[in-house]
Amino acid sequence: MPGITGKAVAIAGASSGIGAATALHLAGRGARLVLGARREDLLKDLVARIEGAGGEAAAVPVDVRNRADLERLVTTARERYGRLDVLFSNAGSMSVSPFDDLRTQEWDLMVDINIKGVLNGIAAALPIFRAQRSGHFIHTASTAAYKVVPAQAVYAATKTAVKVLxxxxxxxxxxxxxxxxxxxGFTNTEGVGKGGSPQVAAALIAQRDAxxxxxxxxxxAAAFAIEQPExxxxxxIVVRPTAQG
Ligand SMILES: NC(=O)c1ccc[n+]([C@@H]2O[C@H](COP(=O)([O-])OP(=O)(O)OC[C@H]3O[C@@H](n4cnc5c(N)ncnc54)[C@H](OP(=O)(O)O)[C@@H]3O)[C@@H](O)[C@H]2O)c1
Structure with missing residues (x-):
């Protein structure tokens, strides 16, 4: 199926920021969506917006740390649309901090969401893609996978892992x-610094706002990848603000 129209696209991490923007963009171009994240109220609002504009979408509460949740996400696409063309594994935590803060819970969170979440998506979608003999994985890494800076080592390591995987x-x-x-690169979303050390988060938010x-x-960028011939x-694809060094 060439192009975007009619494609069944599941997005993990669709409730805000990049995932929500991608859902709206792809729906506007005729894709049929299944939207996953933990905040079901936000997903339902998005579904209502998409349906209100004549599109098709479903909301599935998903915690990407649970393999079974990813299976429900992709199964919903098959049940509703008869197939799964794209899995966009975009869920992520940017709870950055310097090592000295020993925010070990956030280290675990980033490993579990950013790395294991992507692996859980691969485990759920790969058998479907193999059976269909078609399918498209899209994963969100970060420019942090290319350049490590202080207070972002754990986050950068998880995104480097996503790049390698x-x-x-x-x-x-x-x-x-x-x-x-x-x-x-820096993208204007609520997730920048969320859950991180207050000082680091404040500095990142200032950079984001600038x-x-x-x-x-x-x-x-996601649409560009999807719309190419099979x-x-x-x-x-690396996309930064022009002003980002
Ligand atoms: N913004 C940036 O500057 C930037 C730069 C480089 C890379 N990124 C990456 O872009 C991706 C999207 O982030 P964003 O900037 O759009 O921030 P965001 O608005 O906070 O979006 C993060 C998304 O991930 C979901 N999520 C987080 N933990 C989850 C979990 N355990 N299970 C399911 N969904 C989960 C969130 O939904 P719920 O909270 O509802 O579960 C939300 O939909 C992330 O992978 C992030 O690392 C962002």
Missing amino acids: TEGLRQEAGPNLRVTLISP MAMPPDAIAR SVDVGE
Whole structure:
């Protein structure tokens, strides 16, 4: 199925920011959505917006740390739309802090959401994609996967892991499946610094407010990867605000 119209797209981490912007963008271009995250109220609002504009979407409460939740997300796409064309694993935690703060719970959270969440998505969607002989994984990494800075080591490590897992998956994917890594720079979302050390979060929010790009910039990058012909696999996209060093 070329293009975007009619494609069944599941998004993990769809309730706000980049995921929500991508859901609205793809729905506007005729994709059929299944939206997953923990905040079901936000997902339902998004579904109402999409349906109000004539689109199709369903909300599935999902915690990406639970493998069974990812299975429900992709199964919902199959039940509603008869197939799954794209899984966008976008859920993430940016609860950054310096090592000396010993915020070990947040370290665990970032490992569990950012790395295991992506692995749980692969486990859920890969058998479906293999059976269909088509399918597209899109994973959200970060420019932190390319440049580590103080107070972001754990976050950067998780996003580097996502980059490595995605490249390995691409190499194993074979001739029918597509695998794309999208690495955003500063993006204007509520997630920047959320759950991190107060001082670090405040500095990041100030940087975000000074230079961040709107989340729709990443939505357009996802759409670019999806709309290519099936024989064209966009491997990696890095999108930064022009002002980001
Ligand atoms: N904003 C940036 O500058 C930036 C830069 C580079 C990379 N990124 C990456 O972009 C992705 C999206 O972040 P964002 O900036 O759009 O921030 P955001 O608005 O906070 O979005 C994060 C999304 O992940 C979901 N999520 C978090 N934990 C989850 C869990 N355990 N289970 C299911 N969903 C979960 C959130 O939904 P619920 O809370 O409702 O579960 C939300 O939908 C993340 O992977 C982030 O690391 C962001």
